[in-house]
Structure formats: C-alpha cells, structure tokens
Amino acid sequence: MEYIADIHFHSKYAGACSDQLVLENIDKAVKEKGVGIVGTGDFTHPLWMKEIKEKLEGDNGIYRLKGSDTGTRFLITTEVATIFSKDSSVTSRGVFDRSGNVKKIHHVIMAPNVEAAEQLNKELARFGNLSLDGRPQLNMSAAELADIAFGVDKGMFLYPAHAWTPWFGVLGSISGFDSVEDAYEDQAKHIYAIETGLSADPAMIWRVSKLDRYALLSSSDAHSLPKIGREAVIMDIDGELTYAKMTGAIKEKRLKMTVEFYPEEGKYHYDGHRNCKVSMPPSESNKFNGICPVCRKKLTLGVMHRVEDLADREEGYRPSGAVPFVNAIPLQEVIAHVLKKTTTSPYVLRAYDKLVTAFGSEFNVLLRGDVERIREVDKETGDAIESVRENRVHIIPGYDGVFGIIDIANEIKERKGQNGQSRISDF
Ligand SMILES: [Zn+2]
Ligand SMILES: [Zn+2]
Numbered sequence: 115m116e117y118i119a120d121i122h123f124h125s126k127y128a129g130a131c132s133d134q135l136v137l138e139n140i141d142k143a144v145k146e147k148g149v150g151i152v153g154t155g156d157f158t159h160p161l162w163m164k165e166i167k168e169k170l171e172g173d174n175g176i177y178r179l180k181g182s183d184t185g186t187r188f189l190i191t192t193e194v195a196t197i198f199s200k201d202s203s204v205t206s207r208g209v210f211d212r213s214g215n216v217k218k219i220h221h222v223i224m225a226p227n228v229e230a231a232e233q234l235n236k237e238l239a240r241f242g243n244l245s246l247d248g249r250p251q252l253n254m255s256a257a258e259l260a261d262i263a264f265g266v267d268k269g270m271f272l273y274p275a276h277a278w279t280p281w282f283g284v285l286g287s288i289s290g291f292d293s294v295e296d297a298y299e300d301q302a303k304h305i306y307a308i309e310t311g312l313s314a315d316p317a318m319i320w321r322v323s324k325l326d327r328y329a330l331l332s333s334s335d336a337h338s339l340p341k342i343g344r345e346a347v348i349m350d351i352d353g354e355l356t357y358a359k360m361t362g363a364i365k366e367k368r369l370k371m372t373v374e375f376y377p378e379e380g381k382y383h384y385d386g387h388r389n390c391k392v393s394m395p396p397s398e399s400n401k402f403n404g405i406c407p408v409c410r411k412k413l414t415l416g417v418m419h420r421v422e423d424l425a426d427r428e429e430g431y432r433p434s435g436a437v438p439f440v441n442a443i444p445l446q447e448v449i450a451h452v453l454k455k456t457t458t459s460p461y462v463l464r465a466y467d468k469l470v471t472a473f474g475s476e477f478n479v480l481l482r483g484d485v486e487r488i489r490e491v492d493k494e495t496g497d498a499i500e501s502v503r504e505n506r507v508h509i510i511p512g513y514d515g516v517f518g519i520i521d522i523a524n525e526i527k528e529r530k531g532q533n534g535q536s537r538i539s540d541f
Contacts, residue, residue: 116370117355118477119151119347120144121191122222122275122309122333127159128193128248132338137169137179137188139339145184147343148475151176151360153191153224153333156248157231158238166190167228175226175269175357187355190225192248193275193335194238195282198255218289219256219274219297220249220282222309222333226269226357234266256284260301271361272304273328276311276335278417279382283311285424287415292424293324306365307331312345313380313417313512316372316439317432321425326433329364332372340457343477344444346373372439373481378509379443379518382416386513393513396422414514443502443520445469445476451522452494465492498522 126135137154144152154170154177156162170177170188177188199216225231235244238259241252252259256274263270274284274294283290284297295302307329310319316330332345348370349363363369377383386393390408396419406413446457449465456462466476472491473479479488480499489496501507501522512518 115352115355116348116350117150117360118148118343118373119189119349119360120149120334120336120343120345121151121153121189121224121331121347122155122193122335123153123191123342124155124193124335124337125159125162125248127156127162128337130337131248134339135337137165138182140342141179141182141184141186143339143342144186146470146475148477149343149346150185151187151189151355152342153189153222155191155193157190157192157223157225157228158194158235158244158250159192159248160235160245162248163228163232163235170228174354175360176355177228189357189360190228190231192223192225192231193220194223194259195220195249195251196254196256196259197251198253198258216289217255217291217297218282219284220276221256221259222273222275223263224271224357224361226267230267230269234263234270237262237266255299256297257299257301260298260304264301264304269358269361271306271364273307273309273331274305275309276313277308278311278314278420280414280416280420283417283420284308285420287420287423290420294328295324309333309335310345310372310374311335311380311417312375313377313382314421315374315377315441316436317430318377318418318421320431320433320436321421321427321429323426323433324424329367329369330372330437330439331364332374332439340446341444343373344442345375348373367435367437369437371437374439374441376441376443376507376509376518376520377417378511379520380417381512381515381517382414383418383518384416384511384513385413385419386416386516387411387413388514388516393511393516395511416513418511440481441502441505441507442480443507443522445479447520448480448498448502448522449492449495451520452498465495468492469495 126133241254280286280288291297334344385399387406450457473483485500508521510519
C-alpha cells in the first residue's frame with residue numbers, strides 16, 4: 115500500500131509553534147491533507163510525552179489516536195539541537211564563531227516505540243533541559259548523540275534535519291561541517307538519510323557525490339496545522355505497516371518519490387541580508403567576496419551557495435537509482451495566489467474546503483485529481499494547479515530568513531537549473 119509520510123513535525127511545545135498543535139487536531143489535519151503517517155515530534159518534551167502516552171496506542175512502532183477512525187498513523191519522533199565546540203573558544207555571546215569552532219546541528223530522531231523514546235529521554239536529560247522546548251538544546255556533539263541513541267536501542271533512526279540551512283544544518287554555511295562523516299565521526303555508518311529541507315531539493319543534492327549513499331527525506335517541519343505535508347515522502351509498504359518496514363525502506367532507498375517545496379521558496383535559498391534587503395545568487399555574492407554591499411558585514415550564505423561549494427558535479431546530473439521528486443505548492447497558497455488574498459482569508463479557506471471535500475484530501479487535489487474535474491469545482495484554481503504540475507512557476511528566491519515569493523504563471527516562465535524534477539503526471 116502507498117503511504118505519504120511527514121516524519122519531522124512539531125507540537126505546541128516547540129518554540130514558535132501554534133498552540134493548535136495537539137494530537138486530536140493533528141490527527142484530523144493529517145487526514146484532510148491526505149498524509150497517512152505523521153511524526154509526533156517533540157517526544158523529548160515531558161508534557162508532550164505524557165500526552166503521547168495517554169492518547170496514543172499501537173504496536174510495532176506505529177501508533178493511532180485512541181478512539182479515532184481517521185486512519186492517521188503516528189511515529190514517535192523528535193528534533194534535537196546539539197551544540198558543541200571543538201575547543202573552548204566559544205564566543206561569549208554563546209552564538210557561533212565564524213571560524214567554525216562552534217557546531218550547532220539539528221537532528222531528527224525516530225524511536226521504534228514509546229518505551230525506547232522514554233529511555234532515550236532519561237539519557238539526554240543529562241545534556242540539557244528537555245522541558246524548555248519541544249526541540250531541546252543539548253550540549254554534546256553529533257557523534258555523542260548518535261552513540262547514545264543507538265546505545266539505547268539499535269532501532270533508533272537518526273538523521274540530520276534540514277541539512278543545508280546556514281544555522282543548524284549539518285552542512286550549513288555558519289555552524290555546520292563539510293560532510294556528514296565529519297559531523298557524526300565513527301557513528302556516520304549508522305546514518306542512512308539526510309533531510310533536504312525546504313530550501314533545497316534532490317536535484318541540488320544530486321550534484322554532491324559524497325551524499326549519494328544517503329536517502330533524501332522530506333518533511334514539513336511544520337509549526338502550524340495548515341503546513342502539514344508541505345514536504346513529504348511517498349513509499350510503498352507491503353502488508354502490515356510497521357516501524358521496521360518503514361525504516362528498512364528508507365535505509366535501502368526504496369522510496370517511491372518525495373514531494374518538495376520549490377527550493378527557491380525556502381527561507382535560505384539565496385545569499386543575502388534581511389535587514390539590508392540584499393539578496394543575490396552565489397555567482398553574484400562571490401563578486402562581493404561574500405560581503406554585504408550595504409552594511410559591509412558578511413552575508414548569510416544560503417543553501418544554493420553551500421551546494422555550489424560542495425558540488426563536484428554539473429547542474430542537472432542525476433545519479434542512477436535516484437528517487438524521483440515533484441515540486442508542489444500547498445493548496446492554500448495556490449488559492450491565495452489565485453484570489454490575491456492571504457492564506458488565512460475566509461475566501462481562501464472556503465475555496466480550500468470546497469476542493470478538499472470534493473476530492474477527499476489536499477494531496478488528491480494537488481497530485482492526483484483530474485485537472486478538468488478540479489476546474490469544474492473551481493476554474494481558476496484548476497488552471498493554477500495545472501501550471502504548478504507542469505512547473506510553470508516563477509519564484510523570487512528566499513534569503514536570510516525571508517520566504518521566497520511565488521508567481522504561478524499561465525504563460526511559461528521556465529525555472530532555471532531545475533532539470534531533475536519529474537512532472538506529477540509521470541506518476
Ligand atoms: Zn530544525
Ligand atoms: Zn547587510
């Protein structure tokens with residue numbers, strides 16, 4: 115059976131996350147999106163863990179909300195930050211050091227069951243305060259974290275989150291490393307995947323040959339309900355769904371495809387300075403030696419820049435056996451664009467509900483629904499979805515924490531350098 119999974123997700127206990135992120139709401143929203151499997155997120159947080167234990171039931175690592183018949187399945191997941199200095203020269207502000215001494219990395223951890231997650235929490239509590247945030251900060255290295263996690267249970271599945279983001283990405287320009295192996299040291303052999311993050315897609319990552327061995331995972335990393343499933347992994351699992359089968363499929367890269375945000379829409383695609391309103395591609399920022407032409411400080415180098423730094427292959431290279439992907443735009447954003455309103459406007463929400471009711475889920479509308487039938491329900495949105503499916507999308511790239519701006523074009527304005535993606539009609 116085909117499953118759509120959104121593994122990296124958050125609860126109301128993580129910083130800057132909506133208080134609507136409780137299990138009952140997530141259960142329903144996942145159903146509405148057409149995502150089948152979602153990570154609980156934040157299992158390291160004591161109060162969230164309490165809710166997980168009270169409200170979920172299941173076996174073989176796959177959980178469901180007690181008394182719910184939506185079909186939503188939960189995985190026990192969390193995200194943690196490791197902060198680590200290779201020597202003692204941490205800046206007094208405790209932030210980072212451009213020389214790369216302080217490494218700050220986010221990791222996604224999937225636990226094989228609630229009991230293993232609780233055991234891991236006991237271990238991790240020695241390295242930081244797990245109650246402060248659903249995404250706790252731990253004073254330890256990536257390798258130490260991996261060592262402890264796999265020591266608690268070999269079934270733990272750990273991988274770097276949003277691998278390229280300047281802050282917190284394992285390969286990020288500010289506090290990351292040049293390779294996954296440098297970060298996880300002797301534990302790297304137990305790392306099977308990296309998360310592409312919103313600002314990168316697989317076509318960019320295919321250019322870096324040392325990443326070939328990793329499965330490329332995509333998740334929403336959402337901080338509110340409407341963002342569930344904005345990125346996801348689609349996989350086929352035979353017979354009963356179990357945690358072991360899911361992680362086995364990821365390890366062997368037996369994935370059907372990933373659904374990706376347009377990377378230009380991500381907040382760290384280009385180089386730039388948010389406050390100076392400066393944004394540019396790597397080719398341009400190199401001319402300025404990475405210095406902001408307005409404030410003369412170092413630019414925040416985005417994901418595209420880091421990919422260029424580490425790439426050893428030409429644009430458009432596709433490794434054999436690479437898992438295909440499609441780019442998608444969340445339906446509320448598509449409708450908001452069509453109606454020229456914000457995504458939270460009642461007009462947008464009404465049009466959204468109408469389409470989701472007609473087709474059963476958001477993914478059915480975005481990926482599977484016949485465009486003619488979508489047009490019968492909502493002519494303009496049908497046109498826009500056809501444009502997105504054919505990649506007729508123009509985006510002003512995001513930079514230094516600013517999201518990119520989408521323009522869904524009826525006339526063709528081809529996106530540059532994105533030769534690798536498939537059309538949704540290919541599936
Ligand atoms: Zn993160
Ligand atoms: Zn500046």
